[in-house]
Amino acid sequence: MRGLECDERMGHRFTVAIVEDNYWAGKLLESYCQQCGLKVISIISEGEQLIQVYDQLQPDIMLVDIGLEGNLDGITMVQSLRNAGYQQKVIMVSGTTNIDHVLTSFHDLGSLYFLSKPVMLPKFQAAIRKAIGEILLERSQLIEAPKPRATTWITVKNQKSELPISEDSILFIEKEDKRLTRIHLMNGAHMESSTNLTDILAQSSPHMFSPFKGFLVNLRHVVSYVKESGFPTSRRFLIHLNHTPVKIPLSRNLQKDFAKLLQELQ
Structure with missing residues (x-):
């Protein structure tokens, strides 16, 4: 299959971070990204770990599962990044049937798409097209987008969890x-x-x-x-x-x- 069946010239201009705690689900998403001409720069299973390395990664697009290992679920992780000023493109990927999770991902997080597992390639392609379309639009409107400064994360104990x-x-x-x-x-x-x-x-x-x-x-x-x-x-x-x-x-x-x-x- 040609890259995204849309434009092989896109090459690796767009980077992706996958946040998924299921190994095979992560590998499937990585395969889909490669077929779409995207560069996967990280596959991470914990929200806390992604936050720690986010400033080094700075992905164009994030594929985020709601249920993750560790103390942070996907929604809380993205909310933390949003609160820090990051406006990365987020595509939520989950097998959840909880409608509250779906609504939260759209309204509070500004996610572009909600993909239900098992993820099918055509729907994945549609989500990526939408994300890339928004990125290109934003790049055309800004000569040079200022890079957000490095964020200081503070880990605190909240009941039995540690939250950044x-x-x-x-x-x-x-x-x-x-x-x-x-x-x-x-x-x-x-x-x-x-x-x-x-x-x-x-x-x-x-x-x-x-x-x-x-x-x-x-x-x-x-x-x-x-x-x-x-x-x-x-x-x-x-x-x-x-x-x-x-x-x-x-x-x-x-x-x-x-x-x-x-x-x-x-």
């Missing part, structure tokens, strides 16, 4: 008690974790800053900071963030360091 969260998606983190921290995300959601602030800060870039005991704040989301009003004896400042009305306290002793880091970031 992109640093960019975090607004601030507060200590609730000795055992729990609450992580506030820019999409309005929050999650509780048993990972302490020290361990989170050790995984973070310099953009995560501790302005006050029991708090971490992401400098990328800071709008401004002002001296606390209403309390004449207060020596604190209050930090204003995007995406939330919550004000984060800033110690007077840390104000100069905070201002310097903000200036360097800008």
Whole structure:
């Protein structure tokens, strides 16, 4: 069969990462990609592993199974990448009959296609045509698309699982008690974790800053900071963030360091 029965001249311009925990299903998808003139650059069985190497791979298209080995399913993995700012083309591949999974993959993840197992070549070709069509359209509209910067991933304990969260998606983190921290995300959601602030800060870039005991704040989301009003004896400042009305306290002793880091970031 000719490459995609569409254009052999496409050659290996388009790269594909396959995220599939079934060996034979992965090999079948790899064979289909080769028949379509695509270059498979990785076959990975765990969502966590794909996230760790994504910045090195930067695939044009991802073929993602919903059920994966490890703590992350395919939907959660793609959501993590979307939250980090990646807009890769995603084709979901699964044997699920759960309609909620199908709807989530289309509406929340912006996936191009949902392929049911066993995957047939004609439907696979149609999905690839659509993905390539969107890529070519985007390339024609942009002279040079800016490459997203490398993402810092922070792994936190959530109940019995360990979940990677992109640093960019975090607004601030507060200590609730000795055992729990609450992580506030820019999409309005929050999650509780048993990972302490020290361990989170050790995984973070310099953009995560501790302005006050029991708090971490992401400098990328800071709008401004002002001296606390209403309390004449207060020596604190209050930090204003995007995406939330919550004000984060800033110690007077840390104000100069905070201002310097903000200036360097800008």
